[in-house]
Amino acid sequence: MSVDRRQFVRLAGTAALGLAAAPAAKLIASQEETASSEVMHEASLPTGEPKTAERWAMVIDLKKCAGHEGCTKCIDACHDSHNVPDFGNDKDEIKWLWKESFGHAFHEQDLDYVSDELKHRPTLMLCNHCDNPACVRVCPTGATWKREDGIVMMDWHRCIGCRYCVVACPYGSRSFNYRDPRPFIDEINEEFPTRMRGVVEKCTFCEELLAKGQMPKCVDACEAGALVFGDLEDPNSNVSQLLHEQFAIRRKPALGTQPEVYYLV
Amino acid sequence: MIENALRGDKRYWTWVSALGAVVLVGVYFWFRQFHLGLTITGLSRDVVWGFYIAQFTFLVGVAASAVMVVLPYYLHNYKQFGKLTILGEFLAIAAVIMCMAFIFVDMGQPFRIGNVFLHPSPNSMMFWDTVSVFGYLFLNIIISRVTFRAEKKGVKPPNWIRPIIILSIPWAISIHTVTAFLYSGLAGRPFWLSAVMAPRFLATAFSAGPALLVLIMLVLRKISSFDAGKEPIRKLAIIIMYAMALNVFFLLMEIFTASYSGMPEHIDHFKFLYFGLDGYTTMVPWMWGSAILAVFSLILLFNPKTRNNETFLAWACVAVFASIWIDKGLGMVVTGFTPNPFGTVTPYSPTFPEVMISLAIYAIGALIVTFLYKVALSVRARMGQGYEAAH
Amino acid sequence: MYDAGKIVTGLLIFLLLITFPVWYNAAMGKAQTRPNPVVQTADEPGRDTCVLEGDEMVTAHMNLLDEWRDTVVRDGVRMTETFNGHRIEMSLSRTCMDCHSNKEQFCDECHTYMDVEPYCWECHVEPRQAPEAAPEMEGGEQ
Numbered sequence: 001m002s003v004d005r006r007q008f009v010r011l012a013g014t015a016a017l018g019l020a021a022a023p024a025a026k027l028i029a030s031q032e033e034t035a036s037s038e039v040m041h042e043a044s045l046p047t048g049e050p051k052t053a054e055r056w057a058m059v060i061d062l063k064k065c066a067g068h069e070g071c072t073k074c075i076d077a078c079h080d081s082h083n084v085p086d087f088g089n090d091k092d093e094i095k096w097l098w099k100e101s102f103g104h105a106f107h108e109q110d111l112d113y114v115s116d117e118l119k120h121r122p123t124l125m126l127c128n129h130c131d132n133p134a135c136v137r138v139c140p141t142g143a144t145w146k147r148e149d150g151i152v153m154m155d156w157h158r159c160i161g162c163r164y165c166v167v168a169c170p171y172g173s174r175s176f177n178y179r180d181p182r183p184f185i186d187e188i189n190e191e192f193p194t195r196m197r198g199v200v201e202k203c204t205f206c207e208e209l210l211a212k213g214q215m216p217k218c219v220d221a222c223e224a225g226a227l228v229f230g231d232l233e234d235p236n237s238n239v240s241q242l243l244h245e246q247f248a249i250r251r252k253p254a255l256g257t258q259p260e261v262y263y264l265v
Numbered sequence: 266m267i268e269n270a271l272r273g274d275k276r277y278w279t280w281v282s283a284l285g286a287v288v289l290v291g292v293y294f295w296f297r298q299f300h301l302g303l304t305i306t307g308l309s310r311d312v313v314w315g316f317y318i319a320q321f322t323f324l325v326g327v328a329a330s331a332v333m334v335v336l337p338y339y340l341h342n343y344k345q346f347g348k349l350t351i352l353g354e355f356l357a358i359a360a361v362i363m364c365m366a367f368i369f370v371d372m373g374q375p376f377r378i379g380n381v382f383l384h385p386s387p388n389s390m391m392f393w394d395t396v397s398v399f400g401y402l403f404l405n406i407i408i409s410r411v412t413f414r415a416e417k418k419g420v421k422p423p424n425w426i427r428p429i430i431i432l433s434i435p436w437a438i439s440i441h442t443v444t445a446f447l448y449s450g451l452a453g454r455p456f457w458l459s460a461v462m463a464p465r466f467l468a469t470a471f472s473a474g475p476a477l478l479v480l481i482m483l484v485l486r487k488i489s490s491f492d493a494g495k496e497p498i499r500k501l502a503i504i505i506m507y508a509m510a511l512n513v514f515f516l517l518m519e520i521f522t523a524s525y526s527g528m529p530e531h532i533d534h535f536k537f538l539y540f541g542l543d544g545y546t547t548m549v550p551w552m553w554g555s556a557i558l559a560v561f562s563l564i565l566l567f568n569p570k571t572r573n574n575e576t577f578l579a580w581a582c583v584a585v586f587a588s589i590w591i592d593k594g595l596g597m598v599v600t601g602f603t604p605n606p607f608g609t610v611t612p613y614s615p616t617f618p619e620v621m622i623s624l625a626i627y628a629i630g631a632l633i634v635t636f637l638y639k640v641a642l643s644v645r646a647r648m649g650q651g652y653e654a655a656h
Numbered sequence: 657m658y659d660a661g662k663i664v665t666g667l668l669i670f671l672l673l674i675t676f677p678v679w680y681n682a683a684m685g686k687a688q689t690r691p692n693p694v695v696q697t698a699d700e701p702g703r704d705t706c707v708l709e710g711d712e713m714v715t716a717h718m719n720l721l722d723e724w725r726d727t728v729v730r731d732g733v734r735m736t737e738t739f740n741g742h743r744i745e746m747s748l749s750r751t752c753m754d755c756h757s758n759k760e761q762f763c764d765e766c767h768t769y770m771d772v773e774p775y776c777w778e779c780h781v782e783p784r785q786a787p788e789a790a791p792e793m794e795g796g797e798q
Contacts, residue, residue: 091304091309093309093310094310104608107608108529136388137388138388139389140380140389140391140392140395141380141383141384141386142384158380159373159377160372160373160375160378160381162371162391163313163314164389166313167313167602169606170454170606171606172310172607175310176303176310176313178302178308178309179301179303179304198303198373198374199373255452256452257453
């Protein structure tokens with residue numbers, strides 16, 4: 001039997017259809033996998049007692065922070081431990097935690113008659129770990145997703161660098177690796193991977209430290225006690241208490257993303 | 266049949282080699298981009314999508330526009346478009362391939378693009394866009410192949426192809442609708458957050474695409490034995506006129522909503538486009554240029570005397586195409602990022618390598634159109650001779 | 657057959673071109689030596705065995721690592737057990753490289769031979785080699 005060109009093309013087409021069907025089957029199978037991995041979770045607790053929560057959240061006290069002018073301890077601790085590069089320019093810049101003026105961070109607020117001090121008050125920016133994250137909704141590969149405890153995670157193995165999440169994020173919290181970051185990291189922390197060019201990155205609430213029972217780097221590094229981190233679902237947690245006692249604001253609440261970083265002004 | 270693409274006169278080979286040279290230059294820059302990363306483009310932390318994605322968006326429209334010759338022929342039995350459908354479909358194939366190439370060069374990790382299929386994410390509009398664009402390419406390849414083979418043999422196309430052709434009509438609408446959904450569903454980007462975006466995309470598609478087709482037909486009449494005929498071109502001109510009028514109408518709707526409501530986060534984008542924001546005025550001459558071209562084209566199209574005069578019509582088509590290209594291929598994407606989430610402006614303009622890579626992709630598209638049209642028109646020319654000889 | 661001469665010459669040139677690697681290797685190439693990775697192990701108990709049995713590790717380590725990265729990153733599960741019941745952390749740069757601490761002699765040895773380029777180390781940080789031990793090891797290898 002001879003196969004002519006047209007028959008071959010048809011055969012190849014049928015084979016391609018078969019290939020396309022495979023991921024669908026995998027999708028169904030993966031639901032079973034998730035179920036079994038939960039069983040595994042109970043059987044294998046890590047050595048250091050991990051910190052867990054139903055809903056991680058952070059409260060930032062801007063007054064306390066502003067009391068330490070020019071302090072960058074939290075930013076340095078974060079960027080050093082996560083191998084965040086410093087390219088020395090704004091265009092390629094990568095940042096997980098940084099200061100923005102209050103006027104820029106809350107630019108949609110009517111700030112015409114507030115004091116200059118407040119307008120220029122340094123305001124820490126990081127991923128808001130939204131309850132309803134736009135970045136997760138748009139990711140075409142599942143490279144970013146929301147964990148059970150509310151942390152919006154990144155899988156740098158899977159990210160294809162389409163930057164749709166950066167486009168969708170209303171907070172400018174995500175950075176893209178426009179170039180190879182390694183040569184621009186002063187001292188590499190061997191405990192944490194660097195990234196390769198072409199993937200998106202952001203703050204992960206130090207999930208790798210929470211798993212070891214430690215607090216996020218920035219919270220530990222802040223000597224002013226301006227950063228408070230805890231479980232929002234626990235009424236006795238420090239974050240719940242603070243939000244109960246004081247009036248806190250969030251960035252762009254009207255968008256419905258439900259950010260979980262709160263600011264005490 | 267395909268061998269026809271390899272036979273041509275000096276003019277043909279000069280054109281092909283010129284396009285080939287542009288492709289080679291672009292490939293060189295793409296290799297640089299692949300090794301160094303997207304840092305060689307003008308993109309930044311604040312403006313993460315730029316020229317590439319804008320060209321993708323524009324070309325999805327060109328691809329979808331094939332439906333403007335397919336629909337009248339197959340649904341309304343408008344026979345005059347009979348000779349044009351295949352050319353519309355070939356143009357769609359080239360446009361879709363260019364779209365894919367623009368997405369490919371825009372990816373940070375282009376060789377992981379298979380992850381979109383390995384980990385299908387129905388919640389992402391990009392997943393649906395990929396599915397619809399791939400599907401549209403597949404449909405157009407099948408349809409053009411089957412109908413053209415039938416035409417060559419002088420028989421009617423098989424019956425089973427008709428439902429596939431009918432399916433391609435809503436599919437064409439869907440590719441540009443889903444492409445609009447990429448943008449219009451994002452709460453954080455007020456410029457794009459508009460229900461009229463998908464309809465406006467379709468209006469721009471159905472004016473810019475047929476305008477390109479008319480220009481190609483006029484060129485083909487000059488350089489080949491193929492004549493589309495006066496009547497089909499006049500019909501296309503009417504389609505272009507209505508679609509362009511709708512496009513301008515939708516744009517005015519957008520401007521009304523933004524300016525009358527006076528909401529800063531909506532109006533700021535239009536200020537940036539037409540007057541400049543915080544001293545950044547790069548888009549201003551372009552956008553006014555686009556507006557003037559739109560008005561100019563509508564004047565020529567509304568008036569039956571100029572519309573039915575092929576010289577004026579050619580100018581109108583150039584104006585339509587240029588106006589929409591500026592609007593979608595330059596303004597639309599970048600303005601979504603301007604101002605950025607902090608209310609400030611980060612300027613963007615494409616770099617030289619970025620433009621060269623884009624030109625190369627357009628050259629690839631032009632090559633595909635050239636080859637496919639060459640094959641189709643050579644076969645038709647020979648059939649015509651055979652027909653005359655037999656009678 | 658029309659143009660027999662041209663066709664046969666063309667075919668010959670084509671054959672020569674596609675078999676070029678064979679001729680090139682026969683004339684210029686030198687035989688590769690079989691890779692001999694250095695499998696160091698730590699002395700502490702629980703660290704003297706691998707995750708799977710040695711043979712399985714050779715053939716399936718890439719699948720294991722692939723599974724690990726999904727389990728750790730995506731499911732947030734960090735601990736697992738070796739085939740003989742020791743609890744270990746699923747970590748390439750810690751668990752694996754704690755024992756097999758020399759990437760060049762352990763990983764690259766075979767990967768270079770097989771001409772595979774896994775991109776693990778574009779992000780994960782390979783263990784630094786102790787400066788005094790490095791020359792000795794290199795000497796032993798060559």
